Amino acid sequence: MTMPFYVAPEQLMKDRADFARKGIARGRALTALSVKDGIVICAENQSNTLRKVSEIYDRIAFAGVGRYNEFDQLRIAGVRHADLKGYTYSREDVDARSLANQYAQVLGQTFTHEMKPMEVEILVAEVGSEPGGDQMFHVLYDGTVNDESGYTVLGGEADSIAERLGQTYDGDWEVGDAVKASSAALSGQERTLEADDLEVAILVRETGRRAFQRIEGDELARLLD
Template structure:
């Protein structure tokens, strides 16, 4: 007989399993600046940051197949909403809440594997104060924030990153901001300074995107080149 205690223990075991898998996940930073939303991380091979609709982007850490499943689900939902309703109806709140339900089901369904992923959804608006971020966890829970958002393998890294990012001078030139983001990224993964920067980022490549606030360009989503780092 399956008791409530068994269910609670099973959920705890699934959470512990996923947390262990995500613990080494490389953090992703998103910061609102005058030009738009700047997103930065380091990666090994597969990209982590994607456009999912005009004004909206997605970033994910975790098992690559699960990250891709969430990305495709969000992309399909946004496209369907835009077709059935209007572009204005495709908001980050609708996308994030739509993706929350299948994650909740997958996490609590003991007959299937849970999704090992954390996701970040961002929406650029007219001003930095109006930008929206939704951080979606593997169990379907999400948190909303403005101006700054971080997803990472552990809550300790999220807290340390957020504290440092809140002190950024967002009015600085993009090159200066990129340098600060890289420095923060290395620091939160090496807080005691026991490893050199080269050791921390060995085998990794920087990835950065600017989701532009201006709509003068056909595509606001712009992958930054190494020359802009």
């Protein structure tokens, strides 16, 4: 009987991390910004049917980058978890922190024990009654959770996009300012993104229970202009 090849745990984890990062880098990035009117999420997405940004629960949004079928499975699982928890206990018991922890456990378990890790990064965002109460959790492919403040970037070229966005970011922006800044940061200096190239949504601060709204079509084009 032949003995299996030995691979050091450190090398195995490194190979899985490199594999996941390469898969994520092939996708398009997205930004999330906490501004005066709420949390604006802007993703580069030329598809009109495959959504990167979705509503999870009352004042909570989900966004994903990387392999679509994998982060959409996570989105569906999050919706089911939130609905069950809200029905069993109370709607106020459903929050972004607990959802992010659930996602972190699933991604960490997959990264450690499965042959192929999930090639995804996800964002769980919850809008507060004022900017200081906004919560944004960036969950990586290996289950690492980052508690973000102000703004965050997910996906390929995240560092350079975050640097461009950080040069101009202002928490007192209106929605239009946030959309324009996000579009400029995602596109860089060598190209320009039009309304059809973007998927934009906002968690509106003052709408009460249901805060998630999409910005598309003529409304998005006006904001970019």
